Amino acid sequence: MKKRCFWVDEKSDLYVKYHDEEWGIPKFDDRDLFELLILESFQAGLAWITVLKKRENFRKAFDNFDVKKVAKYDEKKINELLQNEGIIRSRGKINAAINNAIKFIEIQKEFGSFSNYIWGFTDKKVIKRSKKELPVSTELSDKISKDLKTRGMKYVGTVIIYSYLQAIGVVNDHDKDCFCC
DSSP, X not given: OOOOOTTOOTTOHHHHHHHHHTTTOOOOOHHHHHHHHHHHHXXXXXXXXXXHHHHHHHHHHTGGGOHHHHHTOOHHHHHHHHHOTTSXXXXXXXXXXXXXXXXXXXXXXXXXXXXXXXXXXXXTOOEEOOSSSOOSOOHHHHHHHHHHHHXXXXXXXXXXXXXXXXXXXXXXXXXXXXXXO
C-alpha cells in the first residue's frame, strides 16, 4: 500500500485522486491556475473536500473557469449562480471570483501570463518543505497575498494563498515518507 500524506482520507477516492494526481504537482497553465485560485477562495471557512465534491459543478457553473467569460459576469449570472445548489452559494465569494477574474487578466497583461507572475516569486523553482510541521502560511504566502490585495484581489489572505501554492506545486509539502515526495 502506498504511503500518503497524513491529511489524505484513504476512504475518499476523491481525496486520494486529488493527492496522488494533482496536489503539489507544478502547474503552469493559466486556466488551471485560475481554477484553483477561485476554488481556494470558495474554500475559505470550509473543508477542502467540500470544494472537491462540488468541483465539477463549479466547472459547469463558471464556464470551465474561462477567465474572460467570468470577468464579464453580470447581475443576471450572479443570481443564476446564487440559485445553483451544486456550488457554494456565497454572494461575496461569487463577486470576488468575478473581481479576481478581472484582476487576473490585468496580471496576465502585465506579466505575459499569470504563470509568469506567480512562479516569478520563486524564480520558477519549487520550494520543498524542510521542516516536519505543516505551516498554514509563510513569508512567501504573506508576500504574494499582500501583492494580490494591492492589485485589488479579494479572498486572497495568506492562508488561502499558502494552500493555493501547495495546490499548484509552487510549494511541495508532501510528507517526507509520502510516495509523492
